[in-house]
Amino acid sequence: MLPIGPYTLRNRFILAPMAGVSEKPFRVIAFQLGAALCPTELISAQGLFRINTRTLRYLRYEPSVEVPYSLQLFGGEPEVMARAAVIAKDYGAQIIDINMGCPVKKVTKSGAGSAMMCDPSRAGDVVRQIREATGLPVTAKIRSGWDANARNFLEMADALGAAGVAALACHPRTRAQGYSGKADWDVLKALKAHVGNRFPVIGNGDVKKPADAVRMLEQTGVDYVMIGRGALGNPWIFRELLGGPAPTTEERCALVLRHFREHVAFSSEGRVQKADVPIDPERTELQAVRSFRNHLAWYAHGLFGASTFRGRINGLDGRAEVESAVEQFFLGARVDHAAQDEEQGDIDYRSALG
Secondary structure: OOOEOOEOOOOOEEEOOOOOOOOHHHHHHHHHOOOOEOOOOOEEHHHHHOOOHHHHHOOOOOOOOOOOOEEEEEOOOHHHHHHHHHHHHHOOOOEEEEEEOOOOHHHHOOOOHHHHHHOHHHHHHHHHHHHHHHOOOEEEEEEEEOOOOOOOHHHHHHHHHHOOOOEEEEEEEEOOOOOOOOOOHHHHHHHHHHHOOOOOEEEEOOOOOHHHHHHHHHHHOOOEEEEOHHHOOOOOHHHHHOOOOOOOHHHHHHHHHHHHHHHHHHHHOOOOOEOOEOOOHHHHHHHHHHHOHHHHHHHHOOEOOHHHHHHHHOOOOOHHHHHHHHHHHHOOOOEOHHHHOOOOOOOOOHHHHO
16 A cells, blocks of 8 residues: 555545535544544635635644644646645644645636646646645646546646645546536546556545445555445444444434534634624524534435434524434434445535545
8 A cells, every 4th residue: 555655555546526525524533433534624725825814714724633733725827826735734734635626616716626637737837836835745636627528637647746745636527517417537547547646546425435435446446445425424434444343323313413412612713803703603504403414414325314313403503402312313313325336416516525
């Protein structure tokens, strides 16, 4: 198993950086259940460079658990990215990960995210300048290309490799595809064959259950598997991949409650009071409760009565009410094996996947 910079990871399974998901509480849970690496959600280099208080809140991590601590940046200007990476290092980052794959327009319009696929030279400059400024290993996540006529993932790999990238993750869909259609794992196989052992290749895309991760390793030869949607509501996927058991009913309920409480606490920590506008604890808690609803929907997926539960919790705003509803549902919930393999149209996955 190839190391990432100076870090030899404990296994081959990595949590994908996901917006609104890969905050400290969920990363810690994933690490504790066996994930080898858990990058942060994408963080704006401009916001970090400007010392934006909202952006700085995303940098919080648990140094006793998150080793190595991988912090993901997005931005379009190499100089700004390098200066932001220095700040990230000062806050504890041990690996700088560059988002070169996000297809969302508000990211790509500034030349960031998957817009980097249109300019491999600039992408290489970003990696090179961050390495020189910080001395840290720099990883990147790309797509197969901008669209079907510009699938330049091999060109990107060469440009990033020449710049000294420590590892390269690839989601084998184009920017134009977004998350539609099927991930083309042949892209991952071709990428790994092209790169060889110059640096690790991390495969991503359509890994929904443990068997998918094993199949990706076998079919493509990638060094690591990055799991996004398959970990939403199911961080136990990492334990199962290492030979551990699926969660018991009691364990599932306990972890959902733990995650909910830690999310509420995390959302309340570090808020900066604006001039003449005092912090309203009740409003802060309300926002945290509402922002956790997606997590509750993901945790309920594949259980009998999930749809009814989602409808119920979407009408609850009080912390105690939500905790009571969680205990009532999860302590009595049974696994619906047929539903586990179904795509749930009323569950918002793409908000996390970016």
